[in-house]
Amino acid sequence: MEQFDFNIFRQVAPKDAPLRNAIRLESVILARNAIAQGANINCQYPDDWNTPLQMAIAGGCQPIVELLISHNPDFGLVNGANLTAAEMAQEAGEVSWVRTMIEAEFKGCDPVDVLYELLKRRSLKVLELAIEMLNLTKNNLTSSLAKAWNKLEVMNVKVESELELFVHLTLLRIDYEEFGGAKVSVKKMTDEEVKQRMQLVLWEINQLERMPLESLDTQGTTPLILALMKNNQSLAKYLINAGASLESVKQFRTTNRDQSTMLHVAAQHGLNRSLKLLLEQRIFDVDVGDFDQTTPLQEAACRGHKSCVELLLMAGADVEYVDLQGTNTLTRAFCGSQEEIVQLLLERQVSLDNAREFRVPNIKVVLRFTMLLRLVRLRQWNVF
Numbered sequence: 001m002e003q004f005d006f007n008i009f010r011q012v013a014p015k016d017a018p019l020r021n022a023i024r025l026e027s028v029i030l031a032r033n034a035i036a037q038g039a040n041i042n043c044q045y046p047d048d049w050n051t052p053l054q055m056a057i058a059g060g061c062q063p064i065v066e067l068l069i070s071h072n073p074d075f076g077l078v079n080g081a082n083l084t085a086a087e088m089a090q091e092a093g094e095v096s097w098v099r100t101m102i103e104a105e106f107k108g109c110d111p112v113d114v115l116y117e118l119l120k121r122r123s124l125k126v127l128e129l130a131i132e133m134l135n136l137t138k139n140n141l142t143s144s145l146a147k148a149w150n151k152l153e154v155m156n157v158k159v160e161s162e163l164e165l166f167v168h169l170t171l172l173r174i175d176y177e178e179f180g181g182a183k184v185s186v187k188k189m190t191d192e193e194v195k196q197r198m199q200l201v202l203w204e205i206n207q208l209e210r211m212p213l214e215s216l217d218t219q220g221t222t223p224l225i226l227a228l229m230k231n232n233q234s235l236a237k238y239l240i241n242a243g244a245s246l247e248s249v250k251q252f253r254t255t256n257r258d259q260s261t262m263l264h265v266a267a268q269h270g271l272n273r274s275l276k277l278l279l280e281q282r283i284f285d286v287d288v289g290d291f292d293q294t295t296p297l298q299e300a301a302c303r304g305h306k307s308c309v310e311l312l313l314m315a316g317a318d319v320e321y322v323d324l325q326g327t328n329t330l331t332r333a334f335c336g337s338q339e340e341i342v343q344l345l346l347e348r349q350v351s352l353d354n355a356r357e358f359r360v361p362n363i364k365v366v367l368r369f370t371m372l373l374r375l376v377r378l379r380q381w382n383v384f
Helices: 017-025 028-036 052-059 062-070 085-091 095-106 111-120 124-134 138-154 161-180 191-205 223-229 233-241 247-251 262-268 272-281 296-303 306-314 329-335 339-346 353-357 363-378
Strands: none
Touching: 017 028, 017 052, 028 062, 052 062, 052 085, 062 095, 085 095, 085 124, 095 111, 095 124, 111 124, 111 138, 124 138, 124 161, 138 161, 161 233, 223 233, 223 247, 223 262, 223 272, 233 272, 262 272, 262 296, 262 306, 272 306, 296 306, 296 329, 306 339, 329 339
């Protein structure tokens, strides 16, 4: 728990002292008069760093609590114990006060903003109550919670593991209920895919009875590999911290002709979060090749996954590397008609020699290739 130096706080300002005294005396009339005279309802008092609302909650004075809530104070302020007013009320067993505060603060707000703010405050119990009050459909809750979590990651907000696990288990419970309720088209999935999905969901939900971290299915995939395939970076990190071996990820190869590594799979399917984690863990050489010595960068480029291309370039991937088919990254992007990727690579002064020399056998690819080369000239990227 972070320690606060309360010596930095001065005495209560003269205009704020009457409100504190009113709360101590549990007098609603005096409190109302103090607020009318300009008392700051968001001031934080010496000794415990409580706001007037937190002080009233600690004293259990419901009329003053309700009065202060009606004036819409800053509900996100924390005291010396690092608790918000809602968390204090929750600990005191005053759930009705928590509900009133949630309603007052978030009335008319987008559910994503509500969930994001409470996740940012690390208020797990308050978050659970807010989810109940939002009364969203399962689909809307899944979408809102996922968006709120993504926003946390974008804003680089650190979240405790307890909250992280709560979010993912909530999403997985919804996923499991819908899957079990036949809302997912099981007919379109093979028996093995059904088994894998159920295996992963059940493992994540039933933490106490989970399958061993290194258990393999018939295709050699472990829970960690399945989490990576779902682009679930947070769960993958959780598994790694729980002791899941990275060796199974390193040894994994797809069963098709390409024999792709997990790094290739992430690049092929645009699994940018999993790709970032794999690169951070340094499990593979960034230019690891598949059966044809095609690199993950080439796979991402030909499919137009810009975020993956950028991650791989930042990790030092070789853009000039030529695979057994005679193509480099730029040629692959040309063949895939990925104009945005071509532009990104050309801005990095990538050589066009391989693209000029490459001969494609498929007439449709030739036409696309020719048109894109022509577009390069028209845009005057100054490469010829």
